[in-house]
Amino acid sequence: MKSLSRLFAIVSKEVRQLSRDRLTFGMIVGLPIIQILLFGYAINTDVRNLKTAIANTAGSHLSRQFVAELGQTQVVDIVAVVTSADDLEHLLRRGDISIGVYIPPDFDRRTVDSTRGAVQLLVDGSDPTILGVANQLREMPLHFDAISRTGSSARNIEVRAYYNPERRTPVNIVPGLMGIILTMTMMLFTAVAIVRERERGNLELLINTPVSSAELMIGKVIPYIVIGLIQLALILGVGSLLFDVPVRGSILDLYMAAALFIGANLGLGLFISTAVKTQFQAMQMTVFILLPSILLSGFMFPFDGMPRLAQWIGEILPTTHFIRLTRGIMLRDAGIGELWPEALHLAVFTAVAMTAAAARFTKRLD
Amino acid sequence: MRSEFAIDARGLSKDFGALRAVDGLELRVPRGQIYGFLGPNGSGKSTTIRMLCGLLTPSEGTANVLGTDVPGDARQLRPKIGYMTQKFSLFGDMTVIENLKFIAAIYSYPVERRRQRMEDLLERYDLQEQRRQLAGTMSGGQRQRLALACAVLHRPELLLLDEPTSAVDPQSRRDFWANLFRLAEAGTTILVSTHYMDEAERCHRLAILDRGVKVADGTPQELQSGCGMHIVEVLGDDPYAAQAALHGVREAVSVTQLGVRLRVLIPEHHDDPLAIVERALREHGIEASATLTHPTLEDVFVAVTMKPEERAA
Numbered sequence: 001m002k003s004l005s006r007l008f009a010i011v012s013k014e015v016r017q018l019s020r021d022r023l024t025f026g027m028i029v030g031l032p033i034i035q036i037l038l039f040g041y042a043i044n045t046d047v048r049n050l051k052t053a054i055a056n057t058a059g060s061h062l063s064r065q066f067v068a069e070l071g072q073t074q075v076v077d078i079v080a081v082v083t084s085a086d087d088l089e090h091l092l093r094r095g096d097i098s099i100g101v102y103i104p105p106d107f108d109r110r111t112v113d114s115t116r117g118a119v120q121l122l123v124d125g126s127d128p129t130i131l132g133v134a135n136q137l138r139e140m141p142l143h144f145d146a147i148s149r150t151g152s153s154a155r156n157i158e159v160r161a162y163y164n165p166e167r168r169t170p171v172n173i174v175p176g177l178m179g180i181i182l183t184m185t186m187m188l189f190t191a192v193a194i195v196r197e198r199e200r201g202n203l204e205l206l207i208n209t210p211v212s213s214a215e216l217m218i219g220k221v222i223p224y225i226v227i228g229l230i231q232l233a234l235i236l237g238v239g240s241l242l243f244d245v246p247v248r249g250s251i252l253d254l255y256m257a258a259a260l261f262i263g264a265n266l267g268l269g270l271f272i273s274t275a276v277k278t279q280f281q282a283m284q285m286t287v288f289i290l291l292p293s294i295l296l297s298g299f300m301f302p303f304d305g306m307p308r309l310a311q312w313i314g315e316i317l318p319t320t321h322f323i324r325l326t327r328g329i330m331l332r333d334a335g336i337g338e339l340w341p342e343a344l345h346l347a348v349f350t351a352v353a354m355t356a357a358a359a360r361f362t363k364r365l366d
Numbered sequence: 367m368r369s370e371f372a373i374d375a376r377g378l379s380k381d382f383g384a385l386r387a388v389d390g391l392e393l394r395v396p397r398g399q400i401y402g403f404l405g406p407n408g409s410g411k412s413t414t415i416r417m418l419c420g421l422l423t424p425s426e427g428t429a430n431v432l433g434t435d436v437p438g439d440a441r442q443l444r445p446k447i448g449y450m451t452q453k454f455s456l457f458g459d460m461t462v463i464e465n466l467k468f469i470a471a472i473y474s475y476p477v478e479r480r481r482q483r484m485e486d487l488l489e490r491y492d493l494q495e496q497r498r499q500l501a502g503t504m505s506g507g508q509r510q511r512l513a514l515a516c517a518v519l520h521r522p523e524l525l526l527l528d529e530p531t532s533a534v535d536p537q538s539r540r541d542f543w544a545n546l547f548r549l550a551e552a553g554t555t556i557l558v559s560t561h562y563m564d565e566a567e568r569c570h571r572l573a574i575l576d577r578g579v580k581v582a583d584g585t586p587q588e589l590q591s592g593c594g595m596h597i598v599e600v601l602g603d604d605p606y607a608a609q610a611a612l613h614g615v616r617e618a619v620s621v622t623q624l625g626v627r628l629r630v631l632i633p634e635h636h637d638d639p640l641a642i643v644e645r646a647l648r649e650h651g652i653e654a655s656a657t658l659t660h661p662t663l664e665d666v667f668v669a670v671t672m673k674p675e676e677r678a679a
Contacts, residue, residue: 002474005471005474006471006472006474008471009468009471009472010472013457013460013464013468016460016464017457017459017460020459020460021459200455200458201451201453201454201455202455202456202457203455204421204451204453204455205449205451205455205456206472207421208419208420208421208444208447208449209444209469209472209473210441210444210445210472210473210474211472
């Protein structure tokens, strides 16, 4: 009973202080919105409008049809039409174009000869993304070959779908972004929480009162759980409003997953808080964990493609498991029950981090 | 069993790496008294106070504080101790009343009497006008009164004050001490550290610390009468020249200028201190009068913090 009222005292103190700290308060709302706009618009792996020049030396009906269809994919933006392969190379070297399309004089004949390529793509390979797109475009003449052989033009629609190189869209980014934003804010707020009181001298007073380590830890964490859930609502709202991100699964499952994830991050933040001496160190530690959370969690790069060591590190990070949960729930309509190993990992992580933090936070100064 | 001492420390020591901050401290603080800790910065005052309330673990020795052994389970000690830190440690972004409410909740002060208690404290410590002011925006004296109000809110038996007056003006200091006497009269034991002589003089008893070692303890009167020094006061037109003249006198272990006067400390085993001083002044042709006087606490402090070989001169 006494313990409960002490806990409540800590919680209301934290809330009161938070409400007076305008910068932090602004960050709670501003950070998720700015992040989602930045990531949603800037990290866009649908590559469109690559500057392209065409050298059509065939001049046949079939070659013109090919050029028209290439333009319709919207992947390329035909900015120049030249007459020779040399001209293409020249433009490429000057950086005016990313892709040069060379159509040889015997284009029509080549399309029916499966042993020889019908079209040559000259690609600026310095950006791997562009190269990847070009590799997909390379398959176009082969398919074109099939069309001309079957003589069916009704498969044009199918062709466009096939060539659409969209592999990831904001739909895929936003569920992952939820993990990144929550990691960033939750961990930072709590990492700073105890150190700030240590720096201001409040801690020396607090540890001399009957308040226990656990009461102090839990009391500091509770307000942030609520804040985290509010942030989640913000991200979901902006995501669906601006980027049409669906929530195909249960929203309750999503919130349960988020609560677990927030717990894990707060635990980690508190642990950092007990391990460092200054707020500056706390921020450095946060970045130290945030970077692998962005890079190794499967948010930026497909998890399966990473080296084994990176995968191991990724498996430890709560963000990895949360992103699997959100993508599963939001995009594949999976239930949290089906994804229980991920949920369990988060629960265990929370328990371990919180216990470690409370144990490290001895009520002494030495 | 209720000991007559609120604090009974035996051989208390604390090392920080190679530095021995407190060395073999013996300390007995009687209940209901104001006990002073006098010493320069870095003499181990704060470290001792922190060990006594369980914030630091002693490297050696033990202490019994209000019947609880230190080091040991400090939990049962916390409700009985009020602690005022050297640096203001309340919440600057909360108001006076919010700080008080928080402290009351943390100490589980009975809810039905909480409001009355807070009102009493606001009145007693003259904070009624500041009740809605953020603690961080208050003056040094106001902050210090708030800190004291928070430290005594739960009616502790023992109050540990770590240089409570270092950031306040003389008037605030006087008021602060009036409050301390009122608390002591009501039965609270107070351990207060300071580096102000006038504050030390107000204590019932005091201990003088120097580089982690207790060099003297007793009532201010005992310390003054037992300081082991003759005090000669020199009054002349040119105190600077007088000081230069006395500088070469082996027996004068300390010469301090106070305005136009000089205070000269001469160890007690010299029979005629006045003659020693007058001879030196005469030899240098300086016109000045010398008189014997009583030691002040400052003289005691200078004497006891001297190196033994200096004192023996």
